[in-house]
Amino acid sequence: MPFSALRRLLVGGIMATLVSSLLPWSSALAEDAKTVRIGYQKFNSINILKGTGALEKAxxxxxxxxxxxxxxxxxxxxxxxxxxxIDLGHAADAPSVFAQAANKPVIYLAAEQPYPRGIGxxxxxxxYLTSVQDLKGKRVATGRGWNAQYLLAVALQQAGLSYKDITPAYVNNAADAVAALQSGSVQAATLWDPFLAAAQSQPGLKNLRDGSGLSNNRTFYLSTTSFADKHRDLLKTFFSELSKVSQWANAKPDEVAALLAxxxxxxxxxxxxxxxxRNYNAVAITPQIIAEQQRLADTFEGLGLIAHxxxxxxxxxPVSLLP
Structure with missing residues (x-):
């Protein structure tokens, strides 16, 4: 089986979790969280964790x-x-900032490594568009609060343009963005992986600009304070299993693809x-990462897309949950 190596790797972690069955949080968890509800998007370390079944076993x-x-x-x-x-999940940098701006009670638990080539x-x-400058006066399909919307904003700035120099065509998902581009109703679309990689594989489409030098395009793991305070040890188990899967995913991208396809x-x-x-490994939220997110928030505020x-x-x- 192609994932036997991963399963062997997980045995040690599973056995360690068996030993921890008398942890004090287990009885409280049984009362108010017999099922932990996890949100995910296509193609992420959480998605891979789901595919392996490791968290369920733990x-x-x-x-x-x-x-x-x-x-x-x-x-x-x-x-x-x-x-x-849901109780926890993951989202990119821009949606996380917009959620905070809307006073949603979500908190950052950890981050992934930079992934600038995963947006475009x-x-x-x-x-015949050959540079970001050529987007002036064009319609661009994007989503409100997308990580790739931030790329669009900063790429325009780098090119000496502003967000007002294009006409945003707001869509709700990547499929609609690609459909608008293919129909010719827009002249560009902002995308993220795996939709970006899929678009790059299609004849007649090309990536005009990725996030290199503009955006670290980090994924963040998020929850709420109330859930995290009650279930820190559960979250530590989650991140422990996530770490094992992420290390495997970094080493075996071909097996990741076969698992998720x-x-x-x-x-x-x-x-x-x-x-x-992509580098799937989760890292703690550092002052540097906070500063990155602050620049992103300030950029959207400057564009008038965040009101305050x-x-x-x-x-x-405030508490690290990483192994």
């Missing part, structure tokens, strides 16, 4: 089940998190391209 001795909830993009996931429909501005070759309905070759340019100044540090959970 939590089974404690009588805790896992339910998985897929979302089209970060804004929808964070809305569900803020309303109590995609155009059609037949439109059936459940995502995306070609394994596309997923491998996206996985090879916010302090990113206020939404960072």
């Amino acid at each position: 939590l089974a001795p404690l009588g805790v089940k896992v339910s998985w909830h897929e979302f089209a993009a970060g804004p929808q996931l964070l809305e569900a998190l803020s309303t109590g429909a 501005l995609v155009v059609r070759e037949q439109d 059936p459940q995502l309905g995306i070609n394994a070759d596309v997923l491998q391209v996206a996985s090879e340019r 100044k916010l302090q990113v540090a206020d939404a960072v959970y």
Whole structure:
């Protein structure tokens, strides 16, 4: 079996979790969280963790089940998190800032490594656009609060343009952005992996600009203070299993692609391209990462897309949950 190596790797962690079944949080958890509800989007370390079944095995001795909830993009996931429909999940940098700006009770638990090549501005070759400057006066499909919307904003700034120099065509998901581009109703679309990798594989489409030098495009793991305070040890188990899967994913992008292709309905070759340019390892929220997010928040405020100044540090959970 292609994932036997991963399963062997997980045995040690599973056995360690069995030993921990008498932890003091287990009885409290049984009363108010017999099922932990996790939100995910296509193609992420949480998505990979779901595919392996490792978290279910680690939590089974404690009588805790896992339910998985897929979302089209970060804004929808964070809305569900803020309303109590899920307990934790992941989202990119921009949706996380917009959630805080909307006073949603979500908090940063950890971050992923930079992933600048995982976002892009995609155009059609037949439109002969060769630089970001060529987007002046054009319609661009993007989403409100997307990580790739931030790329669009800062790429325009670097090119000596402003957000007002393009006409944003707001869509709700990546599929709609690609459809608008292919139909010619827009001249560019902002995308993220794996949708970016899929678009790059299509004849006639090309990536005009990725995030290199402009955005670190980090994924963040988020929850609420109330859940984190009650279930720190559960979250530590989650991050422990996530760490094992992430290390495997970094070393075996081809196996990641084979694992996710059936459940995502995306070609394994596309997923491998996206996985090879990503580092899945979670890291603690550092002052540097907070400063990155603050620059992002300040940029959106300057564009008038966020109504007031916010302090990113206020939404960072003060306790490290990483192994």
